[in-house]
């Protein structure tokens with residue numbers, strides 16, 4: 351599929367729900383817990399370049415900036431409404447970030463020079479399997495040697511958490527695209543793309559399912 355013919359799922363499954371995105375995520379995902387843990391795992395440093403895939407309404411941009419104001423942050427997202435909201439959010443005093451509208455692609459200009467870290471939150475679960483694979487492969491290609499990828503997303507779901515995921519996230523985003531993530535495919539995709547030290551570093555239970563923090567390194 352080419353970038354021109356590709357379609358995307360908006361932040362909350364439907365375009366009309368985008369204005370409610372921040373409220374819904376705060377209420378339904380224990381956002382303060384997983385986002386804080388995620389930023390600690392990313393450990394952004396002054397002078398590093400970090401690219402965020404599916405940057406949505408800009409909440410991770412703000413969190414990264416607050417943790418490390420001298421990190422260069424670039425967000426990329428195909429959803430124009432979400433990017434507009436993100437740009438408005440970072441106009442707040444002290445916040446600095448750039449956002450690109452579009453799908454992540456390893457030949458994009460914003461990837462020169464190659465980023466130290468590529469991050470993504472709550473994106474892979476909602477894209478089709480082929481797109482999950484394409485994104486993970488493009489991350490590997492785009493990172494500089496020694497760089498790392500950090501993903502926070504709904505991953506392997508078990509027991510009650512699988513049921514909660516089924517009646518919430520899968521009701522909104524559909525089963526077809528989300529099921530491979532719920533079956534634990536992210537670790538496999540990272541391995542297959544060539545990453546080293548692939549791990550699920552943390553599992554955070556929420557009322558909408560388990561959110562996992564993944565990380566992996568590109569050695570060479």
Ligand SMILES: C[S@@+](CC[C@H](N)C(=O)[O-])C[C@H]1O[C@@H](n2cnc3c(N)ncnc32)[C@H](O)[C@@H]1O
Pocket residue numbers: 357358359360361362375403404405406407408409410426427428429432452453454470471472473476477481
């Ligand atoms: C649930 S939101 C997550 C937003 C943000 N990362 C966060 O943590 O709040 C998912 C985002 O992924 C974007 N998206 C959907 N399909 C995508 C794709 N194929 N590539 C990159 N981003 C995509 C959507 O536009 C949306 O903004």
